[in-house]
Amino acid sequence: MKILITGGCGFVGSNIAFFLKKKLKNTQIYSLDTLIRKGSKSNKNRLEKIKIYNYKIDIADNGKLKKLKKFDLVIDCCAEPAIEASKKDPDRVFNTNLIGTYNILKKCLKDKSNLIFLSSSRVYSINNLKNLFKNKNFKKPIKRKKIINETFPTSEASSLYGFTKLASEKLIKEFFFKTNLRYIINRFGVIAGPWQFGKQDQGFVPLWLANHFFKKKLNYIGYGGHGNQVRDIIHIDDVCEIILIQIKSFKKINNDTFNIGGGVKNSISLVELTNICKKLTGNNIFFGKKPKTSIFDVPYYISDNRKVLKFYNWKPLKSVDQILKDIYLWLINNKQVWKYFK
Numbered sequence: 001m002k003i004l005i006t007g008g009c010g011f012v013g014s015n016i017a018f019f020l021k022k023k024l025k026n027t028q029i030y031s032l033d034t035l036i037r038k039g040s041k042s043n044k045n046r047l048e049k050i051k052i053y054n055y056k057i058d059i060a061d062n063g064k065l066k067k068l069k070k071f072d073l074v075i076d077c078c079a080e081p082a083i084e085a086s087k088k089d090p091d092r093v094f095n096t097n098l099i100g101t102y103n104i105l106k107k108c109l110k111d112k113s114n115l116i117f118l119s120s121s122r123v124y125s126i127n128n129l130k131n132l133f134k135n136k137n138f139k140k141p142i143k144r145k146k147i148i149n150e151t152f153p154t155s156e157a158s159s160l161y162g163f164t165k166l167a168s169e170k171l172i173k174e175f176f177f178k179t180n181l182r183y184i185i186n187r188f189g190v191i192a193g194p195w196q197f198g199k200q201d202q203g204f205v206p207l208w209l210a211n212h213f214f215k216k217k218l219n220y221i222g223y224g225g226h227g228n229q230v231r232d233i234i235h236i237d238d239v240c241e242i243i244l245i246q247i248k249s250f251k252k253i254n255n256d257t258f259n260i261g262g263g264v265k266n267s268i269s270l271v272e273l274t275n276i277c278k279k280l281t282g283n284n285i286f287f288g289k290k291p292k293t294s295i296f297d298v299p300y301y302i303s304d305n306r307k308v309l310k311f312y313n314w315k316p317l318k319s320v321d322q323i324l325k326d327i328y329l330w331l332i333n334n335k336q337v338w339k340y341f342k
């Protein structure tokens with residue numbers, strides 16, 4: 001089998017590439033990545049050592065994309081994933097996240113390749129998510145009873161990032177309609193783990209830990225600056241496991257959409273994240289408070305994993321403590337990545 005991982009030198013793509021290389025025999029894995037994300041060159045060098053080749057091509061460049069060889073499966077991990085880019089660089093978000101999907105789909109159709117698409121919890125409408133906690137001032141911790149399933153509303157605004165993900169999902173269904181090709185769409189919550197080069201607007205978990213590690217300040221932004229906003233976090237190893245299971249059961253389970261995340265057990269507020277980082281590093285850093293936040297921010301998201309559990313008999317295994325511990329060990333053991341956080 002030949003697999004193309006787009007965004008293969010990014011955090012998720014490179015981890016999946018390493019994992020599948022170990023787990024799948026008689027399989028050739030290729031990456032497509034223009035290496036725009038910080039740290040992606042590092043990942044490219046690591047992939048080359050295990051003989052995974054990267055095509056340095058912009059996914060929006062159909063002329064180059066269509067000349068690539070034929071693949072049996074595409075795992076689409078290529079995106080501008082920072083939600084704030086929706087405001088700062090909308091053209092890039094649109095071209096990479098939507099035109100990129102369009103180009104990949106044309107290639108899938110021509111080559112008869114199946115597709116696993118990495119979508120996002122960000123497809124859900126911002127106002128509907130905000131309304132879950134109407135009239136709260138967020139001074140106290142939020143109760144974690146609400147979980148978001150695949151039927152949660154998507155029709156209102158969700159940022160350009162969220163729109164391009166949702167539009168990509170719809171495009172996949174259009175292209176694969178009445179064909180024998182198979183697709184899976186996974187709407188992930190926050191993914192975290194080693195080899196994630198986190199920054200302010202994307203990948204906050206490693207950023208939080210690194211700033212403790214390097215004794216740099218952080219801010220609690222939004223919701224009064226109390227740090228009580230909540231997300232669920234899934235370990236990248238759990239993401240790799242479910243992708244492998246999906247590949248192996250593609251014939252039986254396909255053409256469907258799943259919410260996948262850490263769930264209630266792996267949900268955490270920023271204040272709780274700070275406490276874990278403090279304990280791991282032994283460092284107590286300065287926190288600023290910025291009460292106001294971006295228009296795209298939401299106070300709460302926890303994935304409902306019941307559908308993915310029912311279909312695949314799978315659930316995430318690694319705890320938030322384990323995720324932070326693994327990122328901490330990665331930082332300690334890889335001094336060459338410090339430059340990306342310092």
Ligand SMILES: NC(=O)c1ccc[n+]([C@@H]2O[C@H](COP(=O)([O-])OP(=O)(O)OC[C@H]3O[C@@H](n4cnc5c(N)ncnc54)[C@H](O)[C@@H]3O)[C@@H](O)[C@H]2O)c1
Pocket residue numbers: 006007008009010011012013032033034035036037040057058059060076077078079080081095096100118119120121187188189190191192
């Ligand atoms: N990390 C998360 O928490 C999370 C959560 C939900 C969904 N996702 C989705 O998972 C996928 C992977 O995310 P990630 O965290 O690994 O992001 P990432 O930024 O680490 O990886 C994306 C990769 O795509 C490459 N890229 C960007 N624009 C490109 C272009 N025009 N052409 C070719 N390559 C390009 C980048 O260089 C980078 O290596 C994305 O689709 C993202 O939307 C991520």
